[in-house]
Amino acid sequence: xxxxxxxxxxxxxxxxxxxxxxxxxxxxxxxxxxxxxxxxxxxxxxxxxxxxxxxxxxxxxxxxxxxxxxxxxxxxxxxxxxxxxxxxxxxxxxxxxxxxxxxxxxxxxxxxxxxxxxxxxxxxxxxxxxxxxxxxxxxxxxxxxxxxxxxxxxxxxxxxxxxxxxxxxxxxxxxxxxxxxxxxxxxxxxxxxxxxxxxxxxxxxxxxxxxxxxxxxxxxxxxxxxxxxxxxxxxxxxxxxxxxxxxxxx
Amino acid sequence: xxxxxxxxxxxxxxxxxxxxxxxxxxxxxxxxxxxxxxxxxxxxxxxxxxxxxxxxxxxxxxxxxxxxxxxxxxxxxxxxxxxxxxxxxxxxxxxxxxxxxxxxxxxxxxxxxxxxxxxxxxxxxxxxxxxxxxxxxxxxxxxxxxxxxxxxxxxxxxxxxxxxxxxxxxxxxxxxxxxxxxxxxxxxxxxxxxxxxxxxxxxxxxxxxxxxxxxxxxxxxxxxxxxxxxxxxxxxxxxxxxxxxxxxxxxxxxx
Numbered sequence: 001x002x003x004x005x006x007x008x009x010x011x012x013x014x015x016x017x018x019x020x021x022x023x024x025x026x027x028x029x030x031x032x033x034x035x036x037x038x039x040x041x042x043x044x045x046x047x048x049x050x051x052x053x054x055x056x057x058x059x060x061x062x063x064x065x066x067x068x069x070x071x072x073x074x075x076x077x078x079x080x081x082x083x084x085x086x087x088x089x090x091x092x093x094x095x096x097x098x099x100x101x102x103x104x105x106x107x108x109x110x111x112x113x114x115x116x117x118x119x120x121x122x123x124x125x126x127x128x129x130x131x132x133x134x135x136x137x138x139x140x141x142x143x144x145x146x147x148x149x150x151x152x153x154x155x156x157x158x159x160x161x162x163x164x165x166x167x168x169x170x171x172x173x174x175x176x177x178x179x180x181x182x183x184x185x186x187x188x189x190x191x192x193x194x195x196x197x198x199x200x201x202x203x204x205x206x207x208x209x210x211x212x213x214x215x216x217x218x219x220x221x222x223x224x225x226x227x228x229x230x231x232x233x234x235x236x237x238x239x240x241x242x243x244x245x246x247x248x249x250x
Numbered sequence: 251x252x253x254x255x256x257x258x259x260x261x262x263x264x265x266x267x268x269x270x271x272x273x274x275x276x277x278x279x280x281x282x283x284x285x286x287x288x289x290x291x292x293x294x295x296x297x298x299x300x301x302x303x304x305x306x307x308x309x310x311x312x313x314x315x316x317x318x319x320x321x322x323x324x325x326x327x328x329x330x331x332x333x334x335x336x337x338x339x340x341x342x343x344x345x346x347x348x349x350x351x352x353x354x355x356x357x358x359x360x361x362x363x364x365x366x367x368x369x370x371x372x373x374x375x376x377x378x379x380x381x382x383x384x385x386x387x388x389x390x391x392x393x394x395x396x397x398x399x400x401x402x403x404x405x406x407x408x409x410x411x412x413x414x415x416x417x418x419x420x421x422x423x424x425x426x427x428x429x430x431x432x433x434x435x436x437x438x439x440x441x442x443x444x445x446x447x448x449x450x451x452x453x454x455x456x457x458x459x460x461x462x463x464x465x466x467x468x469x470x471x472x473x474x475x476x477x478x479x480x481x482x483x484x485x486x487x488x489x490x491x492x493x494x495x496x497x498x499x500x501x502x503x504x505x
Binding site: 002003006009010013014017018087088089091092094095096097098099100247249250 | 312315316317318319336337338340341343345347349351352353354355356360364365367368369409
């Protein structure tokens, strides 16, 4: 476990030193700005998002989970695998007394940490913006809903990250992986809309699954089904990614 | 430390095997690679691995440190197989393979700090100690992207000896170093052998330097290990290591 712990700390320190935390701040501010613009647009046609301050953070989350968060998670995941392979820095960690499985899972953990920090920062900022705009309507249930919907978003984003990791262990060039991921994301997004009966097969349609968690009637069966599908994707791509990572000759 | 100890017939300890390589084979698609390599290195040896470019030196060292998987054969470090028990095999090993790499966006100190987390009892004093041993203490807080080739090489050497390893595997350790640097590193290797009984496995094409540093020589040519001999024996029969090397390679070339 010591090797795993050391690698997680190292990966997070590297992210921090590479100024990834500034990226998080940029994402947060940008998303909230977009959220505000959208809600102003909506209230001008009579759909006041600011009427309930607890709704604003959730509509910000919908924007975040579909756009900037997948994009930056993809960049971070590519950087940790393809980037390190192509800059030859992967062998620094590989020649230390830590097994490849621990190294692989520690890198995944570091990505999860990045996503989590990102979600928490956006949650805090958007909740405070919501509070500033409409102070009275905050309720305890509202806060719980916000926290739940931000926490559950971690899962689809991590599945997406595992898919990216899988591809960045196949292709050598970072830019090729990035291009492929963007293409797949767009295809999956469009296919999910066209073949909506089968949309639960496409991971992009699950980026919004936090909505099921906070809707007035919780759809347990739907949540369970989506959870199991994502779990399946996650296990498949984790295993596949690790298999390739372990086999790789440097 | 676990290592293979072979008692001799009088019941005493004959030697401790640090590296055992048995029938190691790895072929690339282009036909180069290494063929059935067998080698044993004992504790305290300074092994010089000599061979022309493309003879398979780096391939062998990459397999030894787990960066690459062999087609067949096995490598044991301290009696532990590098494929099955990687963490335990590498616990007392420091290495520098092919090129000295560091994270360019981190300072020399931060780079070593990352490595130190994998070992117990490595604190900031030890980091400063290895930085001064390799002569880059004054660049401690400079980012390694601004380093020259020689400085990067020194940082790579610092990283290799940081954990006070019992076995140090160095691939072309003198690459990019100036004359002073070469002398310093040669001194450093000798000092570590004398004070800490460190075992070295060094590949180099600088024959003169190998002659000055190593106690045991292996010559690899087109993926095959031609001969392994102690330096005293070689120098008893040949004027210089260079003569020995050329005669061994020539002998093989004619066959």
